[in-house]
Amino acid sequence: MNYTEVLILTLSFLVLLSIRVPVAYAIGLSGLFTLMVAMPFMPSVTTLAQRMATSLDSFTLSAIPFFILAGQIMNKGGIAVRLINFAKAIVGPLPGGLAFVNIFACMLFGAISGSAVAAASAIGGFMNPMMEKEGYDKPFSAAVNITSSTTGLLIPPSNVLIIYSLASGGVSIAALFVAGYLPGLLIGFALMMVAGVYSVIKKYPTEKLVSFKEFFKRFLDALPSLLLLVVVIGGIVAGIFTATEASAIAVIYTFVLAMAYKEISFKSIASILLETIKTSSIVLLLIATSIAMSWVMSYENIPQEISNALLSVSENPIIILILINLILLFVGVFMDMTPAILIFTPIFLPIVTDLGMNPIHFGIVMILNLCIGLCTPPVGSVLFVGCSVAELSIQKVIRPLMPLFLIMILVLVLITYIPQLSLWLPKIFDL
Template sequence: MVITEVLILVLSFIILLGIGLPIAWSIGLSGLLTLLVSIDTIPAFTTLAQRMGTGLDSFTLLAIPFFILAGQLINKGGLAQRLIKLAKDLMGSLPGGLAHVNIVAAMLFGAIAGSAVAAASAIGSILGPRMEKEGYSKEFSAAVNITSSTTGLLIPPSNILIIYSLASGGVSIAALFLAGYLPGILTGLTLMIVAAFWAKKKDFPVGERTKLAEVAKSFVKAFPALLLLIIVIGGIIAGIFTATEASAIAVVYTLILGFMYRELTLKELPQVFLESVKTTSIVMLLIAASIAMSWVMSFEEIPQNVTEALLSLSDNKVVILLMINVILLFVGTFMDMTPAVLIFTPIFLPIVMELGIEPVHFGIIMILNLSIGLCTPPVGTILFVGVGVAKTTIVKVIKPLLPLFIAMIVALMVITYFPQISLWLPDLFGF
């Protein structure tokens, strides 16, 4: 019976997605069709609607609209230019200097904004033309921008880590935020190594070394933006406020900063709020549909059966983690990150916990893995944003993207099999 339900769930989802139905509707309808196998029509409809409603009734989820709004304010408030200037002064003299600037700026901006899309559009639109002007190919610039934008999903504050906390049944958000730092930095460093080799091979230009006084000046200008990370993360770790309260503080702080920098005006605020509402509504519909599907799978005992099936193949931690990574890499190519986390966390988390793997460590593995999917067709959100900003095509970007893509997979393997990279900071702070 379970095999029938799994087939209905998977096939209906693929077919609905294939005919062009939005992913939230595809998830919701495939969940409904699966539920109709077990219960009558009216109870199935009401139960699914109920689960969607109650799934969103969460204090933790309130952090997401606030962080989305903070990201919009950061994007409009002139923070990107200051962070790029700081990154350029620090990294511009290295081989492939502007590529490193892009990566470091994306790590800083993505961490502060908490959004890979915001990082890709903001950094790409500012640095892309500059890189092209200095002799870098448009496709290489786009490839660097696409892959580096995902690092902000690991470096906190990150909405997707909050969603994983919800999907996992309450893993500490503070622990997840701390766990994301070193893997995020490691991923950025692997991208920088590949970018340096590629730049040297193609003989891309190197910038002049910036004087220490100029670096200090750039740091002072960018410091108020960087201070946001200290306020938000420091407050959560110290127990002064929750992640949801921190997100509200981030909105107030970025609003003040935008006015202080004179990059944001009262006239622009309604448009900023409107963009935030649009993004929030899309994310929340995805979350509601994914939570409903997750409940359907639990009701049909699909996670338990998947756990038994995988553990019957092997009880070797290395093999199981490799299989899960391969499955998630495949899933990430056609499913957005939010529903993937909400749907697959309840399936895979019991398996890895059975093998003694920490939920915090697995969360970082899952987020990094699915971040790679954002850079790949056919549903790679960041791929499309990066290509659009660079005004090029996916076909042209694939060649310079492949080495960077491989670098991200190498980082994923290292983080998967060396758990202390993720767990050292949470352990240090007692989480």
């Protein structure tokens, strides 16, 4: 390993980020600068361009634009309102009812849309004014919305689980999808515990218990949206279709549903497609530059050196996992989730598999680490969206965010050291 080139890679990336160069460009340029030290300019450019182009030549990656499109349709198709009404019927009467509704609705919407940002925007836009009207502190409402929105990245279908499958060299997407259920639900219930205690202390009001007739009506309203999870995940697990085919089915299903709800028209399709193209372009550019940087790191033998350095500290799996978790939590604070998965999976996965850790289990641990990073400044995209929707500064949200943030770390520890929380369901389904 050439330490000069490693220094160039690290410093150039940090400097570019510090002067607010977009993450995708910062990753690509730092990779290019590093290659230029090892080889002439033109071979460096053509090698990086080739790696970026070939990285996107993947049938699996086709699922991402489709799931993004499905999420955009859901965001504007009246699905959020129906899920919120259903959540109010289930958890509204509990202590801190509207906080529970916020968390439960984010879990449902995040799982269906596969996007934490979409959940924070759609659910937060409805729930924050509702909670403020009922007497809830505005910063607390925003903090609940921000943290619970990340659960949808673990509860399938999830784009980041697909990206991890790609970065890991082909871990089963179906197994990852099924493995995400229990950890995602555990995070949601842990957040509810904290929100419930906070609400009892603050004496926040609860919702009235709805009649069985009203409950059944709300359930029927939300049922078509909930069935999307059954169709998509059931089809993948049963082997009826692949994750990519499931994403296309999700688009058709959500479009038909949104048209049936009469929440979107044919005129609005153009704006939905344009937004999908913009979001997909950003994600795919991040993927291309991240895979190129990952190749540069492999070329410089960096993953092997990091592996040797970690194992030189200790060969105890508990200590190694603590170190990896700390590194990923730190990385999540400064780097977006997609490049973090693509860059650090090839580094850490060989280490943990040598220690006997299942790649499916590590994928869930890694994504939960980075989910926590989405809630933290300075690059916490969900934090910024949640604060923007609530019309609050980040400083005002940090204090109520801390206990929710800490319970997420506690759940991370449980999931790290109790593998069956991630592996039990895949084992049942023989995945």
